[in-house]
Amino acid sequence: MSGDQILNVDRLSMRFGGIVAVQELSFAAEPKKITALIGPNGAGKTTVFNCITGFYKPSGGTIRLTHDDGRVIALERLNDFRIAKQANVARTFQNIRLFPGMTALENLMVAQHNALMRASGFTLLGLIGAPVYRIAEKRAIELATEWLKRVNLLDRADDAAGNFAYGDQRRLEIARAMCTEPALLCLDEPAAGLNARESAALSELLLSIRDELGTSILLIEHDMSVVMAISDHIVVMDHGLKIAEGTPREVRDDPKVIAAYLGTDEEEAIAVMESGS
Numbered sequence: 001m002s003g004d005q006i007l008n009v010d011r012l013s014m015r016f017g018g019i020v021a022v023q024e025l026s027f028a029a030e031p032k033k034i035t036a037l038i039g040p041n042g043a044g045k046t047t048v049f050n051c052i053t054g055f056y057k058p059s060g061g062t063i064r065l066t067h068d069d070g071r072v073i074a075l076e077r078l079n080d081f082r083i084a085k086q087a088n089v090a091r092t093f094q095n096i097r098l099f100p101g102m103t104a105l106e107n108l109m110v111a112q113h114n115a116l117m118r119a120s121g122f123t124l125l126g127l128i129g130a131p132v133y134r135i136a137e138k139r140a141i142e143l144a145t146e147w148l149k150r151v152n153l154l155d156r157a158d159d160a161a162g163n164f165a166y167g168d169q170r171r172l173e174i175a176r177a178m179c180t181e182p183a184l185l186c187l188d189e190p191a192a193g194l195n196a197r198e199s200a201a202l203s204e205l206l207l208s209i210r211d212e213l214g215t216s217i218l219l220i221e222h223d224m225s226v227v228m229a230i231s232d233h234i235v236v237m238d239h240g241l242k243i244a245e246g247t248p249r250e251v252r253d254d255p256k257v258i259a260a261y262l263g264t265d266e267e268e269a270i271a272v273m274e275s276g277s
């Protein structure tokens with residue numbers, strides 16, 4: 001991979017007791033691009049995500065995030081809270097983690113808690129309704145509204161998120177992550193449980209996030225129709241190791257990748273081989 005890097009993962013390792021979930025993994029992600037991490041079940045993808053987003057402290061290696069202004073942040077030294085707040089990395093989870101009892105709009109407002117707390121001077125200015133807080137609150141509502149529009153949920157802004165169809169919840173989760181205006185958006189299986197129409201809509205949404213907003217995306221996904229259609233670069237893992245990387249076409253034609261998938265799930269192997277052609 002050439003050019004700038006927003007994310008550089010160097011010899012990342014993660015051990016759980018005797019299990020080596022990730023072994024000396026190195027890869028980079030370019031800014032304003034979609035980088036996908038794929039591999040059969042148990043390959044170590046989610047563990048890599050959990051290391052990047054501070055849910056796990058890696059056993060070894062470095063994870064560097066470079067911001068537009070040149071700041072370099074060592075993610076392996078920060079916890080999840082600091083990675084979200086200081087490094088400006090947002091993530092979604094395999095299992096949806098919206099606040100089900102809150103409305104769609106409220107979910108997107110909660111996401112902007114850090115910005116609002118700063119503007120409130122950590123409560124006092126907010127309590128007395130100071131102009132600086134009111135401006136920040138207005139902006140937060142505008143951003144939330146913009147995202148509800150982008151994910152086609154504006155007419156359901158006041159409905160409880162828990163009542164939404166599964167595909168709508170997935171899109172709302174991405175909107176919530178985007179309301180933090182992240183430098184890097186990490187998505188853990190965003191197409192899981194979606195039908196073909198919803199997967200196509202998701203692909204369009206992610207392409208618009210890349211192309212219109214210039215947000216860098218790191219994606220774990222099993223749905224090859226999504227991965228092959230939207231990824232600029234794909235890193236393939238198996239048994240904790242990187243076995244291949246390249247463009248969708250390069251990866252699809254790589255015998256090591258086909259062998260890794262053939263060893264597990266036939267349907268998925270066929271999807272890898274047939275996709276992108």
Ligand SMILES: Nc1ncnc2c1ncn2[C@@H]1O[C@H](COP(=O)(O)OP(=O)(O)OP(=O)(O)O)[C@@H](O)[C@H]1O
Nearest residue numbers: 016019020021039040041042043044045046047048
């Ligand atoms: N917290 C943990 N404690 C112990 N072992 C773990 C833990 N998390 C992951 N593992 C192990 O690490 C390996 C990699 O798991 P991981 O969930 O990262 O794979 P994956 O590629 O994301 O799989 P999937 O596609 O099924 O989600 C597996 O053997 C798993 O059992």
